[in-house]
Amino acid sequence: MQAGDLGADFVRAEVRGWIDDHWDPELSLRAWRDRLADSGWGCPTWPSQWCGRGLSSALGRVVADEMSRAVVPGPPDGVGMMLVAPILIDHGGDELKGRFIRRTVTGEISWCQLFSEPGAGSDLAGLQSRAVRDGDGWRLSGQKVWSTGAATADFGLLLARTDWDVPKHQGISAFVLAMRQPGVTVRPLRQMNGHSSFNEVFFDDARVDYVIGEPGGGWAIARATLAHERRLAAFPPVPAAAAGRAWQEAIAERTAAAEPHKWYPQRAGRPDLAIPQARALGRSADPVIRQEIAKLIELSWSARWMAERAAAARAAGQRPGPEGSLGKLASSKIAKQAALVHSMIAGTAGLLAGPESLLGGTITEIAISVPAISIAGGTDEIQRSIIAERILGLPREPDISVGIPFRDVRVG
Numbered sequence: 001m002q003a004g005d006l007g008a009d010f011v012r013a014e015v016r017g018w019i020d021d022h023w024d025p026e027l028s029l030r031a032w033r034d035r036l037a038d039s040g041w042g043c044p045t046w047p048s049q050w051c052g053r054g055l056s057s058a059l060g061r062v063v064a065d066e067m068s069r070a071v072v073p074g075p076p077d078g079v080g081m082m083l084v085a086p087i088l089i090d091h092g093g094d095e096l097k098g099r100f101i102r103r104t105v106t107g108e109i110s111w112c113q114l115f116s117e118p119g120a121g122s123d124l125a126g127l128q129s130r131a132v133r134d135g136d137g138w139r140l141s142g143q144k145v146w147s148t149g150a151a152t153a154d155f156g157l158l159l160a161r162t163d164w165d166v167p168k169h170q171g172i173s174a175f176v177l178a179m180r181q182p183g184v185t186v187r188p189l190r191q192m193n194g195h196s197s198f199n200e201v202f203f204d205d206a207r208v209d210y211v212i213g214e215p216g217g218g219w220a221i222a223r224a225t226l227a228h229e230r231r232l233a234a235f236p237p238v239p240a241a242a243a244g245r246a247w248q249e250a251i252a253e254r255t256a257a258a259e260p261h262k263w264y265p266q267r268a269g270r271p272d273l274a275i276p277q278a279r280a281l282g283r284s285a286d287p288v289i290r291q292e293i294a295k296l297i298e299l300s301w302s303a304r305w306m307a308e309r310a311a312a313a314r315a316a317g318q319r320p321g322p323e324g325s326l327g328k329l330a331s332s333k334i335a336k337q338a339a340l341v342h343s344m345i346a347g348t349a350g351l352l353a354g355p356e357s358l359l360g361g362t363i364t365e366i367a368i369s370v371p372a373i374s375i376a377g378g379t380d381e382i383q384r385s386i387i388a389e390r391i392l393g394l395p396r397e398p399d400i401s402v403g404i405p406f407r408d409v410r411v412g
Ligand SMILES: Cc1cc2nc3c(=O)[nH]c(=O)nc-3n(C[C@H](O)[C@H](O)[C@H](O)COP(=O)(O)OP(=O)(O)OC[C@H]3O[C@@H](n4cnc5c(N)ncnc54)[C@H](O)[C@@H]3O)c2cc1C
Pocket: 113, 114, 115, 116, 117, 118, 119, 120, 121, 122, 123, 145, 146, 147, 148, 149, 372, 373, 375, 376, 377, 378, 379, 380, 381, 382, 385, 397
C-alpha cells in the first residue's frame, strides 16, 4: 500500500466517523451547514481557517465520495461556491474572507457574476462601468448585461473601471457589490427559448464597499474567474435516498438556484437522447443518420477522456489552465452535432413546441438553446484564439490598445 492510499483510507475513516457523530436528517439545512463549515468537511480543499481542511484535490474527492455515499447535503451549488469563494480565498483580504466565505458555504447569501457589458463581452477588458472613490468605499455607475441569476442574488462579483489613464487591462478593479440597494436596478431579459435566465443590471450611483485585492488588479481576478467558469459543473442530481428536513430545504434551495439553468441540458444538445430517439422514431437504420450519430459519439467520448485527463491534472495539484478552452470548444461542437442529429431524426416535427410535440418540447428546445453554448463563458472564436496563442504558441492577436490610456481607446 502506498502513502497516498494510507492518506485516503485515513481521511475516509475520519469523514465516516464525523458524519456518524454529526449528521441528523432532521436538522435544519442551516444547522447542518454550520457543522460542515465548522468541521471543514464541506470544502475540504480550502484552507482550514476558511471552512476547509487544506486537503489535496485527490483527498477532496475522497471526502466528496464519502459525503455522497452517506447521502448528506453539501454546501450550495452555483456561482458562489464555484467562482466567488475560490476567488476570495486566492485574492481577497482577511476582512473580505471573514465577511463572505462562511455565509456562502452555509447558503445564507447568494451570488451573481457582473462582468459582461453591452459593449464588452469578448472584449471584456474594454468594460466601461465606472467606480469612483467615495470616502471608505466607491460609487458605481454603468450597465451590465447577460447577468445570470442577478434578479435573486444578494451580492455580485463585479468588474468596473477605476482608472481611465492607464492601458485598458490595468485600470480595472474587482469588487463585491451588494445587489439590494437603491442604486442597483435589475431587469430580466426573455430568451428565444422562452426562459428568462439573464438580466440587465443598471448602476446609478450605487455604493460599493469592498474591493478584492488591489485597485487596478481586477484583470488577474477576471482571468482566474473565467478559468474556473470554463469548468463550472452542472447542478448534480438529488440522490434518490434524500430524506428529512435538511434535504427538503436543500432541494427547495437547489430548485430555486437551478431555475435559470433549467434549459442547460438542452443547451448541451442532449447527446444521450440521440440513439433512443432514432430507435423510437424508426430512424436508426438510416445510413446517413447513423453516420452523424457515430460522429456525435466520437466527439463526446474524446471530450470525456480529455476532461478526465484535465481532472487528473487538477487532482495532481495543477491550477485550471488553457485546457479549459479545449473542453469548452468541444462542448460547443458536441452540442451542435447533437442538434443536427436531433433535427435529422425528428424532421419537421422537431420544429413544433408545446407539450404534445416530441418529448414534450425537449427536441425543439435543443434546437433553439444550443447556440448559447458557443457564446456563454467566452465564444468559440475566443476559445480558438486562446488555444492558438497559449497552447500552440502562435503569434498573439494584434491589439491596438496596447500601451494606450483607456480614455484614448475606441471601444464598444
Ligand atoms: C448562457 C449565457 C450565460 C451567460 N452568463 C453570464 C453571466 O452570468 N455574467 C456575465 O457577466 N456574462 C454572462 N454571459 C455573457 C457572455 O460571457 C458573453 O455573451 C460572451 O463573452 C460574448 O460577448 P458578447 O455577447 O458581447 O459578444 P461579442 O463580444 O460582441 O461577440 C460577437 C461575435 O464576434 C466574435 N468576436 C468578438 N471578438 C472577436 C475576436 N477578437 N476574434 C474573433 N471573433 C471575435 C465573437 O466570437 C462573436 O461571434 C452569458 C452568456 C450566455 C450565452
